Amino acid sequence: MARERWNSQLGFLMAAVGSAIGLGNIWRFSYLAYQHGGGAFLIPYLTALLTAGIPLLILENGIGHERVGSAPLAYHKISPRWEWLGWWSVIFVMFGIELYYSAIISWCLNYFALSFNLAWGDDPNAYFFKHFLRVSDSPFRLGEIRTPILFGLILTWLAIWLVVYRGIQxxxxxxxxxxxxxxxxxxxVLVAWSLQLDGAWHGIQVYITPDFAKLNDPQVWIDAYSQIFFTLSLGFGIMIAYASYLPDKTDITRNAVLIALINSAYSLLTGFGVFAVLGFMAQSEGKEIADVVTQSIGLAFVAYPKAIGLMPGGNLFGALFFLSLTVAGLSSAVSIVEAFVSAVIDKFNFDRKLLVTFVSVFGCLGGIVFTTQSGLLWLDIVDRFITHYGLVTVGIxxxxxxxxxxxLFKLRQHINRISSLKLGMGWILLIKVFVPLMLGIIFFGDIYNELQRPYGGYSWAALILIGRDWLILTLIAAFIVAGRPWRSDRPSKPGRSVKSKIDVS
Structure with missing residues (x-):
């Protein structure tokens, strides 16, 4: 069966950027920038982009293109004993991140509808946690399924199914x-609107004013590298799969640089909008910025709704904001499903349409746990273990x-033959030494902090049974699938023959 191809370089670029740009670009980057020295955070952030983000993105694009396969197939072609690594990443991303990510998209869909009449009222914090989510007091008390979230989840999976079902082009x-x-x-539109609000420039000043003293804190640098690693979808298996659909002659390094720069530029742009709104909110309520900044999800579903209720035309602003979150979420969710589907088709030669339908139904059913009253607690624990331990381990x-x-020299030769930006020994050293060292620091730092105090105040039973065991079960599944025989001829084809297939003149 012939492998699908992108219709154009622009199509690949748009899809890769769509995977990279997600919900975290809008709320997590802005919060980290505020927390870690405002404009000074750009120093570790850009350093991480240049020394880890772009090199790893080139690596994943290069190996997907040279080995011509999804993550499991690419690793199998390197050595059959490492096939499980490719399966582990696409399985825990698909049946972990994708399940709770689709639930968050459902929240965004619901808040898009709620924006038109500002249904969250004067206390968005109480509305979000006590009325909309109705959060239980323990992860083991699932409670009822929140019907509005379930309906949003179904719509989300219908949209994902429709896109992936139709294939690559x-x-x-x-x-x-x-x-x-x-x-x-x-x-x-949102950023331009935000900059016109009273107090907006106070928020911008807080956002861009550098506090260089913060750079002495190692955690600032760790968070910068973590943000770059996660925001570029590294370790997800997505970029490997997407690169495998590229034609023989393509510019690997230029594509990787463009994807990384567009993603980071988008984060910087949204930061201006976020802090303009926070500045407006602070002035409206007579508070300091520090008193209105809410970490992570709360920034979007508590602080922003509060500000929306205070601004003229807030209902339209809110609708546009939550629509943008929905679009950003869907583009990333689609890429996660494609990475898994691509791997299964490579291994078992299944029919795409039947497979995508099965995966979408199963994914929707699996996401129901995140629509219950303890869904937020499950989300928090699963996200912590998958992103801080699973993805980092895969990256190392x-x-x-x-x-x-x-x-690696062979891979560099392949990339340099077809790329405009040539790789030197610096890239080799970054991949072999520097990047795994930084990821190792992040990994062991998280374990140390975990042992000092259980994450999030959860019980050890919850962290072990929900977080750790989720990773263990997906790892077992990875070894089982890797042990099954291949039903296609793709493993027998080691990769592209650069000399015979690629015009390097």
Whole structure:
């Protein structure tokens, strides 16, 4: 069966950017910038982008293109003993991150509808936690299924199914060619609107004023590298799969640089909008910025709704804001499903349409736990273990396998033959030494903090049974799937023959 291809370089770029730009670009980056020295945070952030983000993105694009396969197939072609690593990443991302991510998109859909009449009232904090989510007091008390969230979840999965079902060119590429310009337009409108609000420039000043003393804190640098790693979808298996659909002659390094820069530029742009709104809110309520900044999800579902209720035309602003969150979330959710679907098709040669339908139904059913009253608590625990332990472990092993078990010089030769920006020894050293070292620091730092005090104040039973065991079960599944025989001829084809297939003149 012939492998699908992107219809154009622009289509690939839009899809890769759509995967990278997600909900975290809007709320997590802005919060980290505020927390870690405002404008000074750009120093570790850009350092992380140049020394880890772009090099790893080049690595994943390069290995997907050179080995011509999804993450499991690419690792199998390097060495069959490492196939499980590719399966582990796409399985825990698909049946972990995707399940709760689709629930968050459902929240965004609900808040899009709620924006038109500002249904959250004068106390968005109480509305979000006590009325909308009705959060239980323990992860083990599931409580009732929140019907509005369940309906939003079903709509989310219908949208994901529709895009991935139609394949690479007519589905993912076409959808991202529509979604990415729409998202950019919505973001520009929101930022421009935000800058006109009273007090907006006070918020901007807080956002961009550097506090260089913060740079002495190692946690600032760790958070910067963590943000870059997660925001570029590194370790997800997505970029490997997407690169495998590229034609023989393509510019790997230029594409990687463009994806990384567009993603980071979008984060910087949204930061101006976020802090303009926070500045307006602080002035309206006679508070300091520090008193209105809410971490992570609360920034979008508590602080922003509060500000929306205070500004003229807030209902329209709110609708545009939550629509932009929905579009950003969907573009990333689609890429996660495609990474998994691509891997299964490579391994078992299943029919795409039947497989996508099955995965979408199963994914929707699996996401129901995150629509219950303890859904937020499950989300918090699962996200913590998958992103801080699962993805970081995959990133470390990725550098070791491709950097040391595989001939990295051969991969560099392949990339340099077809790329305008040439890689030197610096890239080799970053992949072999620096990036795994930084990820190792993040990994062991998190374990140390975890042992000092259980994460989030949860019981050890909840962290072990929900967080740790989620990773263990997906790891077991990865070894089981990796042990099954291949039903396609793709493993027998080691990769692209650069000399015979690529015009390097």
């Amino acid at each position: 007519k589905g993912i590429e076409l959808a991202n060619k529509i979604m990415m310009p729409v998202l950019l337009l919505l973001t520009v 092993l990725e550098c070791i396998v491709i950097g040391w078990a595989f001939d």
